[in-house]
Amino acid sequence: xxxxxxxxxxxxxxxxxxxxxxxxxxxxxxxxxxxxxxxxxxxxxxxxxxxxxxxxxxxxxxxxxxxxxxxxxxxxxxxxxxxxxxxxxxxxxxxxxxxxxxxxxxxxxxxxxxxxxxxxxxxxxxxxxxxxxxxxxxxxxxxxxxxxxxxxxxxxxxxxxxxxxxxxxxxxxxxxxxxxxxxxxxxxxxxxxxxxxxxxxxxxxxxxxxxxxxxxxxxxxxxxxxxxxxxxxxxxxxxxxxxxxxxxxxxxxxxxxxxxxxxxxxxxxxxxxxxxxxxxxxxxxxxxxxxxxxxxxxxxxxxxxxxxxxxxxxxxxxxxxxxxxxxxxxxxxxxxxxxxxxxxxxxxxxxxxxxxxxxxxxxxxxxxxxxxxxxxxxxxxxxxxxxxxxxxxxxxxxxxxxxxxxxxxxxxxxxxxxxxxxxxxxxxxxxxxxxxxxxxxxxxxxxxxxxxxxxxxxxxxxxxxxxxxxxxxxxxxxxxxxxxxxxxxxxxxxxxxxxxxxxxxxxxxxxxxxxxxxxxxxxxxxxxxxxxxxxxxxxxxxxxxxxxxxxxxxxxxxxxxxxxxxxxxxxxxxxxxxxxxxxxxxxxxxxxxxxx
DNA sequence: GTAGGGTTAG
Numbered sequence: 001x002x003x004x005x006x007x008x009x010x011x012x013x014x015x016x017x018x019x020x021x022x023x024x025x026x027x028x029x030x031x032x033x034x035x036x037x038x039x040x041x042x043x044x045x046x047x048x049x050x051x052x053x054x055x056x057x058x059x060x061x062x063x064x065x066x067x068x069x070x071x072x073x074x075x076x077x078x079x080x081x082x083x084x085x086x087x088x089x090x091x092x093x094x095x096x097x098x099x100x101x102x103x104x105x106x107x108x109x110x111x112x113x114x115x116x117x118x119x120x121x122x123x124x125x126x127x128x129x130x131x132x133x134x135x136x137x138x139x140x141x142x143x144x145x146x147x148x149x150x151x152x153x154x155x156x157x158x159x160x161x162x163x164x165x166x167x168x169x170x171x172x173x174x175x176x177x178x179x180x181x182x183x184x185x186x187x188x189x190x191x192x193x194x195x196x197x198x199x200x201x202x203x204x205x206x207x208x209x210x211x212x213x214x215x216x217x218x219x220x221x222x223x224x225x226x227x228x229x230x231x232x233x234x235x236x237x238x239x240x241x242x243x244x245x246x247x248x249x250x251x252x253x254x255x256x257x258x259x260x261x262x263x264x265x266x267x268x269x270x271x272x273x274x275x276x277x278x279x280x281x282x283x284x285x286x287x288x289x290x291x292x293x294x295x296x297x298x299x300x301x302x303x304x305x306x307x308x309x310x311x312x313x314x315x316x317x318x319x320x321x322x323x324x325x326x327x328x329x330x331x332x333x334x335x336x337x338x339x340x341x342x343x344x345x346x347x348x349x350x351x352x353x354x355x356x357x358x359x360x361x362x363x364x365x366x367x368x369x370x371x372x373x374x375x376x377x378x379x380x381x382x383x384x385x386x387x388x389x390x391x392x393x394x395x396x397x398x399x400x401x402x403x404x405x406x407x408x409x410x411x412x413x414x415x416x417x418x419x420x421x422x423x424x425x426x427x428x429x430x431x432x433x434x435x436x437x438x439x440x441x442x443x444x445x446x447x448x449x450x451x452x453x454x455x456x457x458x459x460x461x462x463x464x465x466x467x468x469x470x471x472x473x474x475x476x477x478x479x480x481x482x483x484x485x486x487x488x489x490x491x492x493x494x495x496x497x498x499x500x501x502x503x504x505x506x507x508x509x510x511x512x513x514x515x516x517x518x519x520x521x522x523x524x525x526x527x528x529x530x531x532x533x534x535x536x537x538x539x540x541x542x543x544x545x546x547x548x549x550x551x552x553x554x555x556x557x558x559x560x561x562x563x564x565x566x567x568x569x570x571x572x573x574x575x576x577x578x579x580x581x582x583x584x585x586x587x588x589x590x591x592x593x594x595x596x
Numbered sequence: 597g598t599a600g601g602g603t604t605a606g
Contacts, residue, residue, distance in 0.1 A: 182597060210597045217598070248598045255599095283599045318600040353601040388602040423603040458604045490605045497606070528606045560606055 008039045012047075020056055024063045034065045041067055045074035050082060057091065061098045069095075073105045080113040088113045102133070108140045115148020123148050139170040147179040153187065155180065166203070174200070174208045181211055185218030193218060209240050213249055220253030225262075228253055244270065248280045255288025260297070263288055277308065283315045290323030295332075298323055314340070318351045325358030333358055349380045353389055360393025368393065382413070388420045395428035403428060419445070423456045430463035438463065454480070458491045465498020473498055489515070493525045500533030508533065524555050532564035 020040060023033045037060050044052045053075045060067050072095055079088040092110055095102060107130040114123040123145060127137065142165040149158035158180050165172060177200045184193035193215065200207065212235045219228035228250060232242065247270040254263040263285050267277060282305040289298040298320060302312055317340050324333035337355065340347060347355075352375040359367040368390070372382065382390075387410045394403040407425065410417060422445040429438040442460065445452065457480040465473035473495060480487065492515040499508035512522065512530065522530075527550040534543040543565060550557060 178597075208597095213597055243597095245598045252599070278598085280599045285599095287599070313600095315600045322600075348600095350601045355601095357601065385602050390602095392603065418602095420603045425603095427603070453603080455604045462605060488604090493605045523605095525606045532606070558606095564606075 004036065005039060008036060009043055012040070012043055017052065020059055024059050024065070030065070034060075037065055038068050038071055041071045042074070045071060045078060048078055050075075050078055050084070050087075053078065054087065054091070057094075061094055061100075066098060066100055069100055069103055069106065072100055073103065073109055076106065076109045076113070080109055080116065083116070085113045085117045085119075102130075102135070104135055104138055104141070107135060108138075108144055111141065112144045112147070115144060115151065118148075118152055120145075120148045120152055120154065139165065139173075139176075142170055143173075143175045143179075146176060150179040150183040153183065155184070155192070172200075172203050173205045174211060177205055178208065178210050178214065182214040182217075185214045186221070188218065188222060190215075190218050190222075207238070207240075209235070209243050209246065212240065213243075213245050216246060216253075217249045220249055220256065223253075223257055225250065225253035225257065225259075242270075242273075244275045244278055244281070247275065248278070248284060251281060251288075252284045255284055255291075258288070258292045260285065260288045260292065260294070277310070279305070279310050279313050279315065282308075282310060283313075283319055286316065287319045290319055290326070293327075295320075295323040295327055295329075312343075314345055314348055314351055317345065318354050321351070321358065322354050325354075325361055328362070330358075330362055347375075347378075349375070349383065349386075352380060353386055356386065357389045357393065360389065360397070363397060365394070365397065382415065384410075384415050384418055384421070387415055388418070388424060391421055392424040395424055395431075400428050400432065417450075419450045419453055419456060422450060423453070423459060426456065427459045430459055433467070435463060435467060435469065452480075452483075452485070454485050454488055454491060457485060458488075458494055461491060462494035462497070465495050466501065468498070468502050470498055470502065470504070487515075487518075487520070489520050489523050489526065492520060493523075493529060496526060497529045500529055500536075503533075503537070505533060505537070521553075522550075522555075524550065524557060524561060527555060527557070528561045528564050531561060532567075535564055535568055538568070 020037065023037050023040075026033065037056060041053060041056050041060070044056060057067060057072070057075060072091065075091055076088050079085070079091065088110065092102070092106070095106070107126065110126055111123045114120070114126065127141070127145070130137070130141075142161060146158045146161050146165075149155075149161065162172060162176060162180075165176065177196055181193045181196050181200075184190070184196065197207065197211070197215075200211075212231050216228040216231050219225070219231075235242065247266055251263045251266050254260070254266065267281065267285065270277060270281075282301060286298040286301045286305075289295070289301065302316060302320065305312060305316070317336050320336045321333050324330070324336060333355070337347075340351070352371060356368045356371050356375075359365075359371065372386065372390075375386075376382070387406070391403050391406055391410070394406060403425065407417060407421065410421070422441060426438045426441050426445070429435075429441060438460065442452070442456070445456075457476050460476045461473045464470070464476065477487065477491070477495065480491075492511060496508050496511050499505070499511065508530065512526070515522065515526075527546055531543045531546050534540075534546065547557065547561070547565060550561075
């Protein structure tokens with residue numbers, strides 16, 4: 001058989017794929033043909049050549065040759081990994097039709113496919129079918145189902161299955177817990193994740209690098225890289241080494257905070273440890289640069305990536321296109337778009353949506369619709385996000401009527417508007433002063449069972465406070481708290497803005513300190529609002545005190561801050577004011593220098 | 597297991 005393997009491998013390498021037809025036509029005796037065909041199939045699965053796998057599989061079953069179930073399982077695994085669940089289902093059905101008896105591996109692979117697709121119901125149906133066929137679930141079956149449930153956020157059910165598995169005497173492992181911990185961390189539910197880690201320990205399941213990466217990811221997402229790093233010594237103590245994913249996660253954490261310098265330090269550190277940066281590493285850093293206004297460094301990083309032997313992928317280009325639109329450089333965005341096509345890369349759903357959002361931001365509705373047609377032609381029908389991009393884009397272009405029509409079309413297309421859709425529409429109504437209508441829409445949103453987020457509440461608070469409807473703004477604020485949604489700095493700014501505008505300075509100061517006792521630091525917007533309010537009242541001293549305070553806290557003022565400070569000054573005071581500011585700034589710098 | 601698309605403030 002070894003020599004047969006060698007021969008078939010040569011045949012494939014010589015591109016003599018038509019050997020399949022020869023074999024199927026029965027030139028050899030059936031048993032020999034079948035063996036060789038199986039060998040071919042195996043080699044195609046090793047090459048991850050889905051097309052040819054399916055082609056041989058199909059030829060075989062339709063000509064009375066039954067492929068080895070192990071090869072069928074290999075095909076199912078490839079289809080699962082490529083997300084081709086529909087094809088996997090077809091193969092599975094053909095297996096049944098032609099009498100290839102599924103093994104536990106077949107079932108587990110299919111269950112995993114369904115779970116990855118988010119179709120837990122179908123997974124459970126298959127579980128019943130499997131048991132009906134006398135195949136008993138094993139620990140992998142349990143872990144797979146737990147994985148599927150976790151992905152959907154059905155945590156209670158997932159935990160129930162763990163209990164179930166334990167009851168049945170199965171051993172639980174990191175595979176059982178990692179998926180749940182990952183999902184908890186991804187959703188910011190760190191307390192739950194930590195609790196599960198304790199349970200894991202209690203049951204004797206050892207955490208893996210993946211477990212720790214999940215935690216680091218959870219902390220990084222919340223902007224807490226230092227907390228994330230505290231896991232490193234714990235890992236090392238257990239003889240677990242940081243892998244490239246760990247580094248990518250930490251790099252991502254620093255990039256989120258805008259600290260690309262620290263991200264680059266990690267990049268050189270991982271290289272020193274003989275880890276190879278991946279496309280993810282480069283893309284993450286590029287996105288960090290781009291989001292913090294340094295598109296030029298992002299572009300240079302793309303060249304660096306190529307020099308280091310990694311080809312830019314669709315992520316890379318999406319990041320660069322987003323950055324180009326962000327800086328209003330439509331020409332550059334187009335250049336990257338054409339580069340994608342030129343390199344033979346395919347735009348995916350996200351790349352298209354980015355382009356559409358960019359065109360809308362620049363006001364080119366026509367270009368946006370054209371891209372959507374192109375998307376449709378490539379069999380990416382609009383999803384809820386595409387619609388949201390259009391709805392919000394059209395709102396921002398000032399055509400609320402058209403946006404509402406689009407909302408109707410969306411529903412007709414069978415896409416259910418979500419909290420973002422409603423927040424955009426509500427925001428648009430608020431912007432033009434239709435507060436009542438906005439409140440109605442908010443009610444409609446609630447009645448559809450959609451959960452408002454901090455953004456929804458913040459736009460409502462902002463508009464109501466800004467129009468002097470402070471009592472309503474406070475109602476929204478407390479409603480939000482009651483629903484367990486935490487206000488952020490923008491929410492507080494919206495409230496403080498209304499209070500300042502309607503000269504309730506005492507209350508504004510109360511909220512200003514309350515936000516800080518709740519652990520939310522004022523930013524340059526907060527200070528600008530407060531400075532503006534004081535300047536309007538002629539409290540020049542207080543405005544300057546605030547200005548100094550923000551500098552002391554390392555918060556950079558911008559032109560809005562300055563125009564708020566200057567707005568009531570007559571021209572002849574201007575030069576005095578500039579002097580005064582300069583002395584503050586100089587004073588601040590000296591302090592900073594004294595520290596460093 | 598890690599990276600890219602949608603909603604908020606002066």
